[in-house]
Amino acid sequence: MSELRFDGRVAIVTGAGGNPGLGRSYALLLALRGAKVLVNDLGVGPDGRGMVGGGADKVVQEIIDAGGEAMSNGDSVATASGARSIVDAALEAWGRVDILINNAGVAPFALFDEISEDDIEKVVGVHLFGHIWMCRAAWRPMKENGYGRLVNVSSGVAVRGLAYQSIYAAAKLGVVGLTRTLAAEGHSFGIRANVIMPAADTLAWQTMLEPSFSEQARENGLTPESVAPVGAWLAHESCPYSGKVFQAQGGTIRELYFARTNGIGGTDGRLTLEAVAAQSAEVVDRTGSEVVPDPSPEIPDHMKPKRYRDTPRT
Incomplete structure (x- = not known):
């Protein structure tokens, strides 16, 4: 296969100032392959506190030193106005936005009741609202150009659960629902949207977890650089998928998909409380499970709100 490149493409990578960091690795790889990259970072610590500062500028300088083109931005993704400012900066500099990697995030560890x-509000604001505001801000220019690649960052924590990360997990699973719907809505506009669930030793891990955990992760190949090719592939024009969820860690990539059991129930659509209780083992029996279909751009008229029925999508 010939080298996959991004010449002529403009990319925005949020939360890309951390080192080591996933955002930084995405930005460096895209720039190395020819993309113009807006490197966004608010400059706070991984837990959302303090001011680190300078991270985005340092990544930009790395890109420039390697012969690429980039600019830094310090606006917040957690507000609609901040997201618009980020996208507007890219439009003013380069006239288009082709790729958006929503990597920005904070992850304070705490028990649910503490x-x-x-x-x-900070976690939901950055992760869930951050994705919403950034995708909305980029949607219009992508729609006008008939092309766009949205790479939304979730986490395996969202599906398997992890103590101390209840709010983070809730926001990250919301990202999955958002992305699958945007995949359906964006199909006719040339916009593809996918989810990446990465795992890597980053500044967040090194700051908030025991050093031994970080060391072990590195030994197992859990580096940002091992994840970056997956994010870049989802951002490339040749990627045929939309509405999918991919897990990436340690040089591996897997699809995470949704399935449902055969369950119980008759054709009359009736269940009793006692029947559910008595047959619950059958409900959770995964034998012969059915894969939930990927998002479809085809929406039956009866599923549309009245104001959208028989109305051409523009």
Whole structure:
């Protein structure tokens, strides 16, 4: 296969100032392959506190030193105005936005009944609303150009659960639902949207977890650089998929998909409380499970709100 490149493409990578960091690795790889990259980072610590500063500028300088083209941005993804400012900066500099990798995030560790209300709002604001605002801001220019690649970052924590990360997991699973719907809506506009669930030793891990955990992760190949090719592939024009979820870690990539059991129930659509209780083992029996279909751009008229029926999509 010939080298996959991004010449002429403009990419935005949020939360890309950390070193080591996934965002930085995505930005460096895209730039190395020819993309113009806006490197966004608010400059706070991995837990959302303090001011680190300078990270985005350093990544930009790395790109420039390697012969690429990049610019830094310090606006917040957690507000609609901040997201618009990020996208507008790329449009003003390069006239288009082709790729958006929503990597920005904070992850304060706390038990569910102990996490502060401020941290709850911060986590949901950056992760879930950050994806919503950034995708909305990029949607219009992508739609006008008839092309776009959205790479939304979730986490395996969202599907398997992890103590101390309840709010983070809730927001990250919301990212999956958002992305699958955008895949359906974006199909006719040339916009593809996928989810990446990465695992890598980053500044967040090194800051908030025991050093031994970080060391072990590195020994097992869990580096940002091992994940970056997956994010870049999802951002490439040749990627044929949309609405899918991919897990990436340690040089591996897997699809995570949804399935449902055969369950119980008759054709009359009736169940009793006692029947559910008595046959619950059959409900959770995964033998012969059916894969839930990928998002479809075809929406039956009866599923559309009245105002959208028989209305051409523009």
